[in-house]
Amino acid sequence: MCGIVGYVGPRDATPIILQGLQRLEYRGYDSAGIAIYSQGEIEIRRDAGKISHLFDLVSAAPLHGHLGIGHTRWATHGEPNARNAHPHLSSSGRVVLVHNGIVENYHTLHDELEAEGVHFQSETDTEVIVQLIERYLSSSNSLVTAVQKALSEIQGAHGIVVFSRDEPDKLIAARIGNAGGVVIGLGDGENFVASDLPAILEYTRRAVFLDPQKIAIITPASLQIQTLNGEIVNWKEQHVTWDPIAAEKGEYQHFMQKEIHEQVRSMTDTIAGRVNFSFGKISLPEIQLTPEFAQTIHKIFIVACGTAYHAGLVGKILIERIAHIPVEVDIASEFRYRDPIIEPNTVTIAISQSGETADTLAAMEEARKKGSTLWSIVNAIGSQAMRLADGFISMQCGPEIGVASTKAYTAPLVDLYLLAILLADLRNTLPTQMRYQLVNDLRRLPNLVGICLDRETEVQEIAHLFTDVSNCLYLGRGINMPTAYEGALKLKEISYIHAEAYPAGEMKHGPIALIDKNLPIIAIAPKDLWNEKMVSQIEQAKARGAKIISIANDGDERIKSLSDRVLWIPQTPWLLSPVTTIIPLQFLAYHIAHQRGLDIDQPRNLAKSVTVE
């Protein structure tokens, strides 16, 4: 959600910060601002609205300097307007701050400061942090000490960057708790800081990820990291390989469309290097799984949010079917508070594209506290979900920019498939021939995905059927029940059409009452173990006048005869079929939203990475 960028060095900080913020637009925001140190003063431009508007403000009243911070805000306390936009100044005007997080004890601190005579300029919780720093500056005269003292008073999880006009040679960044990632980019005689890597990748590939409860003191030529008590700690630099060009839209109209099309590549990359087709073997070295450990696992929990949760639902079926280990799948925000029973030899797998989702991280912590081994499946390299885990699988998708997740849904499906085979192999529960078969089934997957992508126009052609539609029902069964959930989520997210997903067998227990000619039904009915059941449920809906749009395998005449429209997909091995069945549904949501003229890559009220509870 909130994005942060900071710069200190010989170059003009303004364009670096503005472009960095632009690279974080995908996170979702409702206002933006920048503060630059210039000739002894701190100058700020900020307002509600898009970064293009901030560019306009800066060209109307230019800012130049060698030290600065910028921010995109997603409102939590106080509506999106200029007053509440970051950066925020302390009352003397000497300290300025940007912040990602929620100050949980905001009311207490606010009242305390107000009683001391502080006159607040905004309705934000953030302002209490900068006012606290101001309070401690009066007694210590050192920005680092004042920041340390202020941070020890605030509750919650935070990332901040701050500077003072009295110490214009440095930025101070801090990270408290698990939300609010902070990464420092190391340059040559200059340094960068950001909430996310894409903001600074254009300038450097040398990154230092700040650990929780640490403060970074960043000057053009140096980086020092301290604890909140002022003890100096060692830091490690990482080399990052993501190509910023990969984060450009290229030939596509929207990132979402581009990312749907990138799924052939992400499938290939997911399989590459991990699958030995000759020996029918899988290797996932980063999970650090030994045969001894694999054989002791009694139970697996999967925790995740949103799209990643739907991938987890498929993962349950894959692991239970292939590796015969019981799996429970939990929405992370529920898991963290439901006091789950975690017995010895349990593994908890967190799935997260960003690796920074607050609820998922908290669920991981809960599992850890109860003695579980932790694995994660993450896309963002170096993210917290990756670092917190004992082992991880990285999704080989590259950065995902569109808020509605697409390629980061199909990649973990294959990761979980690989993991299930590996577990079964190490536990000696998979007959050799079946192992070869399962591994071999992966060979054709990128091509099958490619065939689905080539059929985009067929999906586009039916988008007009949804012109006057305000409700939709998605039905699926078995391994494609999560496809129904994910298809409905895509439609809700970007087209704002209410969509509900149901296991088709449950329709008779309630949703059937909704059916009439105005409720389109999207039936996911590939030729698999559940095909017969889907046929009879489609018949029941048809008999009640529903308009049926089916996802079916090429040549399925029975489904064709029952449906108003069919979106055809090639026959796919059933355990991998959720990878292909979802593609027409991703396109469907995309083209309906496009036809409605909506902001596809940044849908209203949504954020790419939800780093607060």
Ligand code: G6P
């Ligand atoms: C947000 C996004 C969703 C995403 C979910 C989980 O709600 O809008 O698209 O699925 O977070 O994100 P994660 O990064 O943990 O996969």
